[in-house]
Amino acid sequence: MSGSHVDLQADRVAPPRPQPPLGLLAEVTHRCPLRCTYCSNPLQLDPKSVELDTETWKRVFSEAAELGVIHLHMSGGEPTARRDIVELMRHAAEVGLYTNLITSGIGVSDAQLDALIEAGCDHIQLSMQGADAAITEAVGGYRGGYDKKQAFADAVVARGVPLTLNAVIHRMNIHQVPAMIDKAVAFGAKRLEIAHTQYYGWALKNRAQLMPARADVDRTIDEVESARERLKGTLVIDAVFPDYYARYPKLCNGGWGTRTFSVTPSGKILPCHAAETITHLDFWNVRDRSLAETWYDGPAFNAYRGTGWMQEPCASCERKTVDYGGCRCQALALTGDAAATDPVCIKSPRHAELGALATMEAAVCDPGPAVYRGFRIGQETERR
């Protein structure tokens, strides 16, 4: 296959050949016992009937390792909802990928956990919705979830596998950031991600219910800073801050088609997990194409690679190779044009509007009920 993309590139003006990808986010299923209102999965979830089969996922993992992928993030949905998850894990480990299981911890039995570890699971990332049962269960829409998560965390730590907790932060739990940091230490986690909600998929739909106030965000920045210093050597804290209040946009996934990519449950190969929202792009599928030809030559990957696609103010901006114009999905969702400057950027004509929108949403005392994630959109609304 390497011969074919060299030939294709000779005939057109293309950006320099990209480096191979470092990470693959494999969304092996969209099925999940939790119904988190902040979920970044698409509103239109893939049903079980269209999921890739075992052999196809194994081929995908082999191709990923061959292409140069180092970290495999086995995610979903809830990846352990797949009956073949142990077989998939074993194969990924055998082909030399560093395997990270991203799980809700719900419904994973001790026997299944033992089998996953024996199969070569290197690291486990457990989602954390809150520091207590009330918030955890209100956000995840799953009664009894808190105790199950605690039991799962204990089981992982008892087996010596490094555990990361991933706490997605928003209006409903932002007051619990210090308590969640304490919880992570009590659980014996090695790492904690304080990840402020990024507004895609279900989170975008529920933005009015999730958007925190600026003052609360600023407070968590200080809380994380002081905890980092205090817990050095005990707990590593990685933090992602919400960009609606920022001055410059985030470098989307390390740059479009630059560091990582995703494969959806039905096999679509995406530059990032939200990219399907850019509906005019042509996404190739692992059923028809190799990962290598898609990474180097897929039209969706080349659409926003480099700087050639940029408009003003990005095209003449001194930061254009710093943040590459920010997030394409966010540009489309908020301006209607995927090639526009991400409105998070202070140079975007829409920047002031965005900050005002966030401030206004956060100021509403009762934004009404959030919509729980589910296969049938809009049918699972409940009181927050």
Added chain:
Amino acid sequence: MDRPNAIADETVPALPRGVKFREDKARSRFVLLGPERIFEADAIATEILKRVDGKASFKAILTDLTQTFTADEATIRPDVEAFLTDLANKQMVSL
């Protein structure tokens, strides 16, 4: 708190569970991997990390390095200590 840089001779540096040191063939280099972490090892780091096997003591690693590269132990010791301590603070090596 950061740990002091000094490492005792008998300390046995090891890679904690979940940390792997391996060749990255696609990029012709060696990497130290942790969850969400890729540490690219330069030539010197690679020589040190190749000797961190959970069996060799710090003293044995130093002796091996000084013999292999005909270096003076007193000269390299602070650098190796600083390197391993920095990784230990990031939980990429246990001391």
